[in-house]
Amino acid sequence: MEAAIITPIFMMLVFGIIEGGLFMNTYLGVSSSVRAGARSASAYGADGNADLFTVLNVSKESSALDDQDIKYIVIYKATAFGAKPNTTCAGGTSQSGVCNVYRAADIAKAIDQVAEMSDYEADLANGQPRPLDQSKIWFGCLTSGPHSGQSPDRFWCPTSRVDTRNGNNRAGPDYVGVYIQATHRWVTKMFGNTATIRDQSVIQIEPRAV
Incomplete structure (x- = not known):
């Protein structure tokens, strides 16, 4: 009788600890990623x-997360330290x-573009110059090429x-x-299917000149 009462409670505690640990892993991954991203952007x-x-740096820093769990990354013009993105951006x-x-x-496009740029530079250094594969170039506020006007960074260039x-x-x-904004997937479904985790970090851009 006692075992029948205690066992479910014990199992709930165990599952709760497991879920809490996994949630913290996701939260810390997001927190670390936004700070690495802000440092990089600065x-x-x-x-x-x-x-x-x-x-790319956010993707590397969030290696503990699946890229599909990151709903989106916002790089925004902040008004001051700690300022959140506006409602539209958020x-x-x-x-x-x-x-x-x-x-x-x-x-995925960022990863492919950096890989192509690295391969291009390596071929150039090895005396095997070739044209850059423009089909893999998306970022850079493009105004020419196959992805002209389609760059994902064109809004706040x-x-x-x-x-x-x-x-x-x-x-x-x-x-x-x-x-x-990321999605955490509960394993045991004790707390539902998913939880949304949000975090942001703001840094002033490092000055280049007067």
Whole structure:
């Protein structure tokens, strides 16, 4: 009789501990990823490939997560440290001059583009120059080529970001934020099927010049 009463309670505690541990793993993965992304976005500043490498670095940092569990990454123009993205951007929609939203398909494009760029440079260094495969080039606010006008970073183009000390009427460089919305999948379904995890980090762009 006692075993029949205690066993279900014990199993619930065990499953609760397991679920809690897995949830924290996902949460910490998201938290670590947004901070790595913000550091990357700040360091690359107004470089044309800033978002390309930021998305790639977020993907690497979130290796504990499945790319499909990341609903989207938002790189946005923040107003100050700690500022959240506006409702449109946080809802997963890119906004001109304000934010770029990246989903799993865009992460895959970033990985393919960086791989192609690396292979191109390696072939060039080995004395085997070849044209860059433009079909694999998506990022960079493209205005020519097969993906002209389709770049996922075209809404808040990195080259439009202020990265000078005296920019923004001497207020300094822009603040850039990285926001991630991810899905955590419960294993035992004790708490439902999924939970949504959100986090963001904001850093001021590293100034390049006066």
